[in-house]
Amino acid sequence: NSGSTFWVELPFEKVEATAKTPVVPAWIEDHPAQGGENVIAFSDPFLRHRARVRSMQILVADDHEANRMVLQRLLQKAGHRVVCVNGGEQVLDALEIADYDTVIVDLHMPGLSGLDLLKQLRVMEAGGGPRTPVLVLSADVTPDAITRCEQAGARAFLAKPIVATRLLDVLADIATNGRVTAPVAVVSGRSESGSSDEVLDPGVLDELSALGMGEAFEREFIVQCLNDADGCLGAMAHAMENGQGAHVREHAHALKGVASNLGLVKLAAASGDLMSLGDAEMSREWRHRLAMLNASLSHGRAALEARGRMRGTAGKGNNDRTDQG
Known part of the structure; x- marks a missing residue:
């Protein structure tokens, strides 16, 4: 016995094959591909930082309004939430009522200096809990100043004037490694290109x-x-x-x-x-x-x-x- 065979014809139109577009992770495509442009300009350090680093709550202390202003704008542009105060005592008060991922302080502040603040903060955190990472900013980049900050428990020592990309790199490390104890990182500032005989280095x-x-x-x-x-x-x-x-x-x-x-x-x-x-x-x-x-x-x-x-x-x-x- 033999079976039956049936033929069915369906009217399909011929479609041209399309090239498959590869998906490139954002953190790989830091530079525009040839013949095209990135949706996000990852050459911008702030956009690159926001794409890679979670938003953190950051407390900034400096006794000069101009320094607070530029740090606040820089950190907000990088996607972080910022609270600014003008002295060490205000830092301790702020830490008693809220938790911060990072504290950025000027070393030389009147009243409670950045170094004294560090020492008091470490006493407050001596119970064995996680330490709040503290970044110290100063134009006083001497071995003695760096050693004293390291002994007091600073997470990083950044030279003034601050280079934005280097500050963002330190924050990225803190966001990645959390509140682990680490050797103090000494981050150099902007190279001085002007002569002391010049009035202005533009x-x-x-x-x-x-x-x-x-x-x-x-x-x-x-x-x-x-x-x-x-x-x-x-x-x-x-x-x-x-x-x-x-x-x-x-x-x-x-x-x-x-x-x-x-x-x-x-x-x-x-x-x-x-x-x-x-x-x-x-x-x-x-x-x-x-x-x-x-x-x-x-x-x-x-x-x-x-x-x-x-x-x-x-x-x-x-x-x-x-x-x-």
């Missing part, structure tokens, strides 16, 4: 512009830095008149940091020279030194205004003075 603010913060932010930052510089000089003059050499050096250190933020090379160098003076020499030369600092700031202000006219980002800050005791 590369410092050019780097800030390259981060895409916007012209309005840059103008505000310049004005606030100049206000901070005025405040440092006012406090320094008061300390000089009262023979308070240690306070003079503290304000000189702060002024050096503010000047470095703006690329005012000559003012930063003069501030550094004042920091190294002994008490006897300072008592003889303080009027001359103060006049030199005021002149350097005046020349720096003029150079910044000239840069602003060329770029449309003027920063005068000559009347709205903010004292930074």
Whole structure:
């Protein structure tokens, strides 16, 4: 016996074959493929950071408004949640009522310094629980300062002026490794390309512009830095008149940091020279030194205004003075 055979014809149209598009993970495609562009420009360090690192709650402490302002903007642009305070005591208060993934502190703050804050925080956390990672920022990049911060339990020591990509790398490490105890990481700052004979090194603010913060932010930052510089000089003059050499050096250190933020090379160098003076020499030369600092700031202000006219980002800050005791 043989079976039956049936034929069925179905009308299908011929379709041209399409090439299969490979799926490339975002963390691999850091550079545009030839003949096309990435949806996200991963050459932008902030976009790359947000794509790879979870959002963290970060507490920032610095006694100068300009420093807090730029750190807050930078960290928010990187996708983190930021709370800013202006001193070490406020850090301890904030940590008592909320948990933070990372704390960023300036080493030299009046009252409770960054180093003293570290020591008190480690006493508070001595019960064996996880330690809050603390990043210390300072222009005082000496072996002694680094050693003292390491002994106090700092997670990283970052030199000022801060390089944004290096700060983001440290935060990425903390997000990955959590609150494990690790040797202190010493992160270098921006290389100094300007000569101390120059009034302004434009590369410092050019780097800030390259981060895409916007012209309005840059103008505000310049004005606030100049206000901070005025405040440092006012406090320094008061300390000089009262023979308070240690306070003079503290304000000189702060002024050096503010000047470095703006690329005012000559003012930063003069501030550094004042920091190294002994008490006897300072008592003889303080009027001359103060006049030199005021002149350097005046020349720096003029150079910044000239840069602003060329770029449309003027920063005068000559009347709205903010004292930074």
